[in-house]
Amino acid sequence: MTLHPSVAAVRVPVRATLSPLDPGDVVAVACSGGADSLALASAAVFEGHKLGLRVVGVTVDHGLQAGSAEQAGRVVSHLAELGVDETLTARVQVDGSSGLGPEAAAREARYAVLEEVADRLSARLVLLGHTLDDQAETVLLGLTRGSGGRSLQGMRPGFGVFARPLLAVRRDDTLTACQVEGLEPWDDPHNDDPGYTRVRVRRRVLPVLEDELGPGIAEALARTADQLRDDTALLDDLARAALDAARRAEGLDVEALAAQPPALRHRVIHASALAAGVPPAELTRRHVLEVDRLLVAWRGQQWVDLPGHLRALRRDGLLVLERP
Numbered sequence: 307m308t309l310h311p312s313v314a315a316v317r318v319p320v321r322a323t324l325s326p327l328d329p330g331d332v333v334a335v336a337c338s339g340g341a342d343s344l345a346l347a348s349a350a351v352f353e354g355h356k357l358g359l360r361v362v363g364v365t366v367d368h369g370l371q372a373g374s375a376e377q378a379g380r381v382v383s384h385l386a387e388l389g390v391d392e393t394l395t396a397r398v399q400v401d402g403s404s405g406l407g408p409e410a411a412a413r414e415a416r417y418a419v420l421e422e423v424a425d426r427l428s429a430r431l432v433l434l435g436h437t438l439d440d441q442a443e444t445v446l447l448g449l450t451r452g453s454g455g456r457s458l459q460g461m462r463p464g465f466g467v468f469a470r471p472l473l474a475v476r477r478d479d480t481l482t483a484c485q486v487e488g489l490e491p492w493d494d495p496h497n498d499d500p501g502y503t504r505v506r507v508r509r510r511v512l513p514v515l516e517d518e519l520g521p522g523i524a525e526a527l528a529r530t531a532d533q534l535r536d537d538t539a540l541l542d543d544l545a546r547a548a549l550d551a552a553r554r555a556e557g558l559d560v561e562a563l564a565a566q567p568p569a570l571r572h573r574v575i576h577a578s579a580l581a582a583g584v585p586p587a588e589l590t591r592r593h594v595l596e597v598d599r600l601l602v603a604w605r606g607q608q609w610v611d612l613p614g615h616l617r618a619l620r621r622d623g624l625l626v627l628e629r630p
Contacts, residue, residue, distance in 0.1 A: 312482035313349075315475050320349040323431070323471040329358030332429040335390070336420055337365050339381040339492035343435035345480040346472060348487055350433055351389045363390040364423050364432075366416045367397040377492060384489070394423060417468075424467045436461055436470045439477040442524035443507050445531050454591070459538050460531030473528070545573035557624030564601045571598055579612060582627040588613035600625060 309317075324333065335350045337343040347363055354361040363385030367378040375397070382393045396419045424432050441460045448457030463470050472480065484491050500506050515523045548570045552562040558578065563571055575597045579589055589612070596610045597618045609619035617630050 310483070310486045312479040313486055315479040316345045316472065316483045317349045317353055319471040319474060320346065320433070321353045323433070323469050324350070324353055324357055324359060327357065327359055327430050330360065332360045332362060332427045334362045334364050334394075334420070334423055334427060334429045334432045335385075336416075336432060336434055337363050337381055337385060338435075338494065339365070339377060339384060340435070340494055340497075341481040341484050341491035342437050342440075342472065342477065344384065344489050344491045345483040345487075346433055346435040347385060347390065348388050348483070348489060349471075355389070360391045362392045362394060362423075362427060362429065363388070364394045364396075364420065366419050367395065380492070388489075396423070421467065429467065431469050432467050434468055434470045435472055435480070437472045437475050437477045437480060438528050439508070439524055441473050441531055442512065442527040443504055445527040446507055446511065447504065455534050455538055455541075458530065459535040460528070462535065476524070541569055541573060545570045545577065549574045549577060554624060557621070557626040560601055560604075560620060560623050560625055563625065568598070571601060578625075578627060579616070579618070582614075582616055584612050584614045584616055597625070 327333065333350060333354055335343070335347045337347045351361050363382070365378050365381040365385070367375055378395050378397070382395055385393045420432050423429070444460045445458055448460070451457065461470060461473065463473055481491070483489075496502060497505060498509075500509070512523060548563070548566050549558070552559045552574065558574070563574060566574070572594050575594050576589065579593070579597070580586055584593075593610070593612055597612075600607065600610065600618060600620045604620055609617045611617055612627070615629055616627055618625065618627050620626070
């Protein structure tokens with residue numbers, strides 16, 4: 307019997323992700339019950355068990371919707387029916403006082419739980435169900451925010467213990483795979499709420515781009531992310547070398563940094579500011595450029611105030627970041 311193309315589209319990258327692991331290794335699959343993560347869980351069970359892996363299904367209840375606990379229970383039942391070796395569920399408290407939006411705060415809480423699960427299970431990998439469509443939306447959102455190359459590189463295929471096998475798979479394929487396998491995915495009401503920017507991009511912006519510019523927009527955005535990720539990785543390596551060369555006991559050598567190209571100087575400033583305690587969400591390009599002027603356009607200006615009650619200043623040939 308020929309495997310349905312959509313089922314194959316999901317299983318093939320999952321197999322490639324799991325194949326380096328050893329029999330007996332533990333793999334956790336994050337599952338919300340939606341089509342993407344449900345198709346991922348099914349593929350992980352099918353491919354993982356062929357490789358002798360232990361597959362654990364994990365669902366996180368954010369408590370943001372009425373009936374969320376019941377939905378988490380349904381996901382656990384689905385995962386058990388798929389044949390996972392163990393199911394885990396956790397309820398998290400989304401901190402609304404963190405300064406993050408509800409989506410970002412929920413994501414932060416979810417990853418913290420999944421990291422703890424991975425640690426307790428000694429899991430080699432935690433699989434996430436993001437697709438090519440998610441990647442395209444992320445790149446487009448980064449473009450509209452003017453966030454630079456780092457934002458345009460989108461989501462990474464893997465980081466730490468996490469892996470995203472489906473980043474080259476279309477959302478239509480995950481939905482079709484669920485239909486073919488007789489799985490009933492959950493439709494999250496938030497996915498249709500136009501109050502969320504990502505939903506408007508998904509429902510309105512991308513379809514207009516496809517209509518006006520032709521098909522393949524999502525794939526083109528995902529390719530852009532892949533290309534920029536390679537470029538960013540190289541620049542980050544060069545910036546780390548520049549930072550190491552400029553580092554002194556009391557600060558960063560101004561002359562050594564001023565000799566670097568702007569792309570590297572700006573990365574060094576950004577990394578140094580974060581290391582000094584500047585909140586990542588509050589550090590803007592304007593801050594970086596103002597600090598850069600201390601290096602290459604210094605006219606005796608005293609300092610640059612940075613978020614987190616920090617100050618960048620030039621002292622004795624060094625760039626210093628300190629609390630006033």
